[in-house]
Amino acid sequence: MTLKLLTPKNWQQYELIDSGEGEKLERFGSYVLRRPEPQAVWRKRMGEAQWQERAHARFVQQGSHSGSWERYRPMPDQWYVDYAYGGMKLRFRLGLTGFKHVGIFPEQAVNWNYLYDKLRPIKGARVLNLFAYTGGASLAARAAGADVVHCDSIKNVLAWARANMQASGLTDIRWLLEDAFKFVRREAKRGRLYHGIVLDPPAYGHGPKGEKWKLEEMIDELSQAVAAILHPEQYVLIFNSYSLGFSPLIIQNLIHTHFTQHALRKLESGELYLQESSGRKLPAGIFSRFSSG
DSSP states (O other): OOOEEEOOOOOSSEEEEEEETTEEEEEETTEEEEEEOTTOOSOOSSOHHHHHHHOSEEEEEOSSSOEEEEESSOOOSEEEEEEEETTEEEEEEEEOOTTSOOSOOGGGHHHHHHHHHHHTTSTTOEEEEESOTTOHHHHHHHHTTOEEEEEESOHHHHHHHHHHHHHTTOOOOEEEESOHHHHHHHHHHHTOOBSEEEEOOOSEEEOTTOOEEEHHHHHHHHHHHHHHHBOSSSOEEEEEEOOTTOOHHHHHHHHHHHOTTSOOTTOEEEEEEEEBTTSOEEEEEEEEEEEOO
16 A cells, blocks of 8 residues: 655645754744754754744743743734635634644644545534544534544643634534543443544543553554444544654554454555645654545
8 A cells, every 4th residue: 555645735824934953933824933843854944043033932842841932023822723625614723832732733634624525425423533632623523514522631622622613613512521542442332333533642641530641552452442433334534643753554554453344445544744835845743544435
């Protein structure tokens, strides 16, 4: 199987301006940010003076996973960006967090489009979004008419996702503050099925009650449990990872191991990337996905 390289094509309010030397310079709506990017090991196209002139703020890392923002020019702590594809119109609240993230992973737009297209023909579709963060995939599934369960282990992230739902003019997503692994295993015991499942597990993390998650140790068992609750006839599955050093072949092998009851003729695997105007491609994670339609 040929591995694919995918990048979003429909963003009007996001742009990767430049990258290199461990950083990336991005425009989110009206504001330009510079953030650490360990995979940008090449030289920048623009000089330091140009980066400072363009950027409104820079994230300064102060620990392995935290830091603070240094503002070059006035900008708000929170603002909004819009994303549109077909009949789907989404709005996201962004913010300067202490963990360098701002509230969206723009490369995931390729998967939002995929969800929207694949779910619309399924009447009464039920979707489970695991490790769901601020809900881009949840919003896309809801915009397609699906009933959506959004599962994340961090309370303030659930509140952020709810704000995005309201800003997007959507309603009735079910919010679940829960350890994703525990919830999937309970759903499997109940025999409950979902037409769509999205999972983007972190390399490591903790559930709301301190449950430990380590990707390499638990991903096989999670994949098996997810396979048990994915509808055998009408289905959409998206499996993402941004664990450095993780190959798309790993996810592809997990799918071939556990999803044997599903026809995998339409399985796609590969890398997501963000593209500068110069043509350079910044890696942005790996994926596998398949559907019945």
